Amino acid sequence: MAKTRAEPGGTPPRGRIDKREAILDAAFRVFAEQGYDQAGVEAIAAEAGVAKATIYNHFGDKESLLRAIISDLAEGALAEHLAIVERLTDDRDLRAALEDVGYGLLDRYFDEKTVWFRRLLAAEITQFPDLLDIVRGRTADRIMDALANRLARLALAGRLRITDPVVAADQFWALLAGPAEVRSMMGTRRITETELRTVVSQGVDTFLRAFGPPGETA
């Protein structure tokens, strides 16, 4: 928690700390590629270049380590996704803005680390139901909420014909993530940038056909 103090001069007093970060990093990598149950704590220690006891010093047990990772990653992912949604302003070309935000979101969502994160979470949610609480309010909910806000603004400005912005946000996201998900073969296949652009373009097309201004129904 306490970063062992601020920085005094050039190098922070991290003569030996940062073990915690190293462990979190390594543990995520090992969990992701082997699964929580299969991954041995010794393997994680090796990957992190750390003694096994150090892991237990920091996290108590394997389960808490998992929780720490999930919590950590959820935080980071949320921030990134929110920043992208912010780009949906009404001073831009509508289609371009939607495609920009759509592509940004999808790109993060199908980035390798995020995919591993989702898989890990899905896999262990049965065994550790409280992981949902850790994540809840920090991911999809919040992002969809922010997106709904933006869409509502656009509707008010007369640029979209939306009745319920929450539904529109859900559907906008579904039109992008759904087809992309199919192409990713349950996250086992890496999606190319070209595919992503196609999906986004087609999704925004459909979204605008349904909710776009009267003139733009192509």
Added chain:
Amino acid sequence: MAKTRAEPGGTPPRGRIDKREAILDAAFRVFAEQGYDQAGVEAIAAEAGVAKATIYNHFGDKESLLRAIISDLAEGALAEHLAIVERLTDDRDLRAALEDVGYGLLDRYFDEKTVWFRRLLAAEITQFPDLLDIVRGRTADRIMDALANRLARLALAGRLRITDPVVAADQFWALLAGPAEVRSMMGTRRITETELRTVVSQGVDTFLRAFGPPGETA
């Protein structure tokens, strides 16, 4: 493999067979609720009312048992989903037909067994990548393909304004499954029938706004 022969008369010679079915059933239940790694073979045997050795007689090892289950369920799910898609004919009211098929698909897709199946698959796909091969061509692909065929027929009949039926099928499904998925909290929450109906109704609305006949753009 050999069903101990065909049926001679009324009851097949299943005086004591059906162990295999019982094992598959029980194993799925145990795997689903505990996860593959956590689930012990002894627990499965108990649940199935069978001796541990019998399991090894039938399936050789735990891994093969998992594969058999996945294969088995994929087969069943495919048949059910396909039957539902068949109901999308052009001699019915368009919106009603779309809602009927949409609801049917969603209902199966979020039925408890199917949810467990997806979770189990997602969880173990890393450890056993060949599970994908077992399932591939038996699920989403085939169903989306059948759906695309139906949509193409409707387009030809002048009832939908679709250019690419494959894209339309993907997006139709995405408009339903996406919002439903959000509401299911990663499959941990059971979706009510009312919610499902709402999602379907809203999804079909949007789909028709984008692809419906000119007059019907509500």
Added chain:
DNA sequence: TAGCAACTAGACTGACGGGTCCAACAAGCT
């Protein structure tokens, strides 16, 4: 009646892995 094939209960082995403990070490603080 005998024979066969699947089934059963339970003991057993061998490996693996979470978690603990300990003696030694490295660094910062006073």
Added chain:
DNA sequence: AGCTTGTTGGACCCGTCAGTCTAGTTGCTA
């Protein structure tokens, strides 16, 4: 110098579990 805190390597304990084996049982077939 000493104290403290975090770290290290490795031995160690112990529970769990996949998979094997055996001796005996059931029920069907001939």
